[in-house]
Each structure stands twice: as C-alpha cells, then as structure tokens.
Amino acid sequence: MKNANSVTHVILTGGVGSRLWPLSRKSQPKQYLDLFDGKSLFEMTVDRNRSLADTVMVVGNTDNCHLSKKVLDKSSTSYIDIIEATPRNTSAAIAFAAFASEPDTILIVTPSDHIIDGTEAYESAINQAVEKALQGYIVTFGIVPTKPETGYGYIERSGDDVISFREKPNKVSAKDFIKNGNFLWNSGMFCFKAAVFLEELKLYNIQVYEKSKQVWEANKAGQLDLELSMAIPSISVDYAVMERSKKIKVVSSEFKWSDLGSFESVYDYLVSKGQAVDSNGNMVIGTDVYTAFVGLKNAIFVHTANANLILQKESSQEVKNIYTELEKSNSDLLE
Template identity: 65%
Template sequence: MSVYNVILSGGVGSRLWPLSRKSHPKQYLPLFDGKSLFELTIERNLCVADKLMIIGNKENDHLSQEALDKFDIEYTKIVEAVPRNTAAAIAFAALALDENDILIVTPSDHLIEDKDAYKEAMQKAIELAENDYIVTFGVQPTRPETGYGYIEHKGDKVLSFREKPNHITAQDFIEQGNFLWNSGMFCFKAKVLLKELKKFEKVIYETSKTAWKASVNGELDEALSLQIPSNSIDYAVMERSKKIKVVPAGFIWNDLGSFESLYDYFQLNGHDIDRNGNMVIGTDVYTSFVGLQNCIFVNTPTANLILQKEYSQEVKNIYTHLEKNNSSLI
C-alpha cells in the first residue's frame, strides 16, 4: 500500500480574471515569494504522502511540467483531453493505482498555512481511510463566506452538505457553530471510492474506466472522454455515500478563489493599501483612488479590472461573457 498525493490542476480560476486565464491559470502564478500555489501544494504534501500524481488537462500540462522540473521527485501524470469535472478526474486516479492505495486528493490552487496542523489532519484522514471511510476536510469558518460550500457536522460525522449560501444563511451557519467550510480535499482507498462511484453513478464509472483503459502513457482519448458525464465528486459520491467522515481541520486555509480572499491574504502579508482600503495588484505605477473605498485595481498587460472588493464573486460573469464571445482575453 502506498499513499499518493493526487493534485488536481485543471482549474481556470475564472473569478481571478484577468490575472488568471486559460493560458495561465491562477495555480501557476508566482504570487507567493516567487512560488506558485501549484508548487506550494507539492511541497506541503511531501511529508504526508509517499508518491505524487498530477491530473491536469492538455492545455495546462506544459505549465505543470515547468513547475515539476523544479523538484527532484518522482511523479506520474494523467492528462485529460477535455475536462469532465472532478468525479471523472478522481476516478482516473483511483483506476490508475492499486486498489488498496490511499489517495489524498488536493486541488492545486489552495493556500494552506500551519504545516503541523496540516500533517495532523492528514494523518487522521489516512487512519479513517484505512478503515474504508471516504474522508473530506472541513475548515473552521472565519466569516460568513458565500463562495464556499458548507458541511454540517458532529465530530467526524457528516450531518449534511450545504450549497454555497446567501449572506444571511452563511451568517446563520456561523452562529450555529457546527458548520465547516467544504475544502474540496479528500482521502480514501482507491477501491472504496470506485465502489461508491459505481454504486451511485454507474455511467460515470463505466465510461471513465473505458477511457482509462484506452489511455496511452496517462494521456486520455478525447472521443472516449466526451462520453463521460460531467459531474463533481461532491454530487456524484460525497453527498450520497454512507461512508463519509469529516476531519475538522486546524490549519489555516484559503482557496484564494476570489479577489476578496486574495486582498485579505495580501493585506495580512503587508501589501500596500491606502487609508480607504483600496489596493493595487499587478503594477508599481503610482495609482490613486478618489472617492472610493475597499476597491481593487488589477493591472495586466492586456486587460485591467476595477472592482468593489465585496463584489468579487461577480468577476466570473465577466469571464463567462468573454468566453461566450471567444475573446482572446481569456
């Protein structure tokens, strides 16, 4: 039995446009003392996993490879021809390994601090996974966040999964005190996950298995991949299985999925803001805000973004609009 860190690296990060784009998603941006979130993910899991597996898509594969070349470690890669969401991606990883191998599945675009607490949470999860549970990690909320899903729990027992709430509902979750942010990280044995996927989403299981069997050196066939229904692992398995446990995590976690979360992180780490809470990202050119509060100015060579911090979740709408119009700006 081996413990694999399986890193999902196929995301686009549309809520961080124009910093994050299809051609260079947020997980590869060297925003953290010259390192990317992808590199930090590899580093923090070296102490909890025996082996490394990267799952990405053909558009991002060269960026993953550039980062991997900085490390003197062995790894395997699965390259998706087309994205089919996390249920298929995780199925590919489980199908590629021995049935008793344990997978620690982590997104490539999360920022996690406090390595000791992280290692402790992972060790608890591995113990549960050895006993045939599928483990998710819940993070203690620090604010009524509307951009995350929530897990209602009692100890390590999951009572319910909740979708991204509105602000009032999120505030209610915080006040109740037994809700955790859903981190999107998982731990399980390969065979346990596959058994549950087959039970609840047989078509995803069968088509993923067919596509994996036909793969060559970890690269998947496009035609076979397109036959796989697109669904998240949350909907396909986590919200339906009776084998789920949650590890309430003590580490500091941020998915940096919006400019509001990026603003908060930068502010904590000494990034300049003016007296009205305005921040500039991406340029050293002198920029002044007049009559504005809590705004963010994002500068890139081909596009600028100006937003009220509290409207960060709506940046995705800009990305969607540009995508529909086949804009080169994404």
C-alpha cells in the same frame, strides 16, 4: 507517516479561475501564477505534501500539463501524469487517479489552487484522515469557519459523521450555520483507499464509473482519448459520491485555508503577508507604476499587459460575469 499502505498525493489542476480574470487566463490559470512570495499555488501544494506522501500524481489537461511539468521539473519531483483530453469534472478526474493506483493505496486528493497556512495543524488533519481511510472510510476535510462566508459550500456534521452537504448559502443562512456551530467549510479535499472510492462510485454513479474505466483502459502513457472522454457524464464528486455514500467521515481542521476564488480572498491574503494598501484600503496588483485612488475605498486595481480591472473588493464574485461575457464573444483576452 508510518503505515503499510502507500500514500499518493493526487493534485487536481483543472480550474481556470474565472473570478481572477485578467490575472488568471486559459494559458496561465490562477494555480500557476507566481503571486505568492515568488511561488505559485501549484508549487506550494506540491511542497506542502512532499513529506506526507510517497508518490505525486497530477490530473491535469492538455492545456496545462506543460505548466505542471515546468514546476515539478524545477524541484526534480518525479510524478505520475494523467492528461485529460477534455474537462469532465471532479468525479471523473478522481476516478482516473483511483484506476491508476493499486487498490489499497491511500489517495490524498487536493485542488492545486488553495492556500493553506499552519503546517502542524495541516499534518495532524492529514494523519487523522489517513487513519480513517485505512478503516475503509471516505474522508472529507472540513475547515472550522472564521466568518459567515457565502462563497463556500458547507458540511453539517455531528462529531466526525456527516449529516449533510450544503450548497453555497446566502448571507442569512451562512450566519445561521456559524451560530449553530456544527457547520464546517467544504474544502474540496479528500482521503480514501483507491478501491473504496471506486466501489462507491460504481454503486452511486455507474455511468461515470464505467465510462471513466473505458477511458482509463485506453490511455496511452497517461494521455486520455478525447472521443471516449466525451461520453463521461460531467458531474462533481460531491454529487456523484459524497452526498450519497454511507462511508463518509469528516476531519474538522483548524489550519488556515482559502480557495483564493475571488479578488477579495487574494486581497485578504496579500494584506496578511504585508502587501501595501493606501489609507482607504485600496490595493494595486500587477504593476509598480504609481497609482492613485481618489474617492474610492477598498478598491482593487489589477494590471496586466492587455487588460486592466478595477473593482470594489466586496463585488469580487461578479468578476465571473465579465469572464462569461468575454467568453460569449470568443475574446482573445481570455487566452
């Protein structure tokens, strides 16, 4: 990528993947599971951007920074490590990355737990985004939808201008969005100059800006202070900046993308990669032990050492309810 500005790939690793319990646990969140051709989503995220950025920066937390280190050490990748003492949502996490960077550095911000296929289309989208970021815009990546998905937020746009951000819709609205043709899935990936993001954060959410700045200035080798961190409002970057800034542009992206936020999306991905299902579409994840399904269609059996999950593929979003119940009882099954 030929431009005078340095490019940093910022990887956000904060999620716990509650909809993928029991595979995803607090000690091993979904982005670190070696489910995908022997690689984890985190490792694939690092590899995908290796040739597109000069520097790698990881914004993680005290529970998972050792997991990131293990993956990055494996490929001898040097990186800047920012370790949050407590999760304060995406606007603070991105603010820390921006405070840690030179003002003119271009930041490509991506989650660590998404799956992306189509290298050429991906690199083309990144290059377009960097061009717009160099002009002072905050760029978001919108994915051309392939179906009326209710698990994603949407971006309404006209060309590369964003008209509105929409929450996860119901089925009827999702079908309307697809029919309209000017809606994209909101990927949660961004590109901008560090200084431009901080200016907009300061303008639209001064509290997050000031409290994050205090926390960053008190950092010790990238490790952030717990007590100071607790004062940062926990707010997503969509609410804090994206939905309010006048500097937003969207790159319409054609690469295949999924946030693998549910067992339904994991199922679809594994099927596309050749994972076996029986004649009724039932799938086993996590064990080679012979498993038979009787009277079930499109069911998923998930095996782990101390918990099993059996679900209808279509009910994947409801797995979060089990996680919530276990959380209430402080169960060690989440660890």
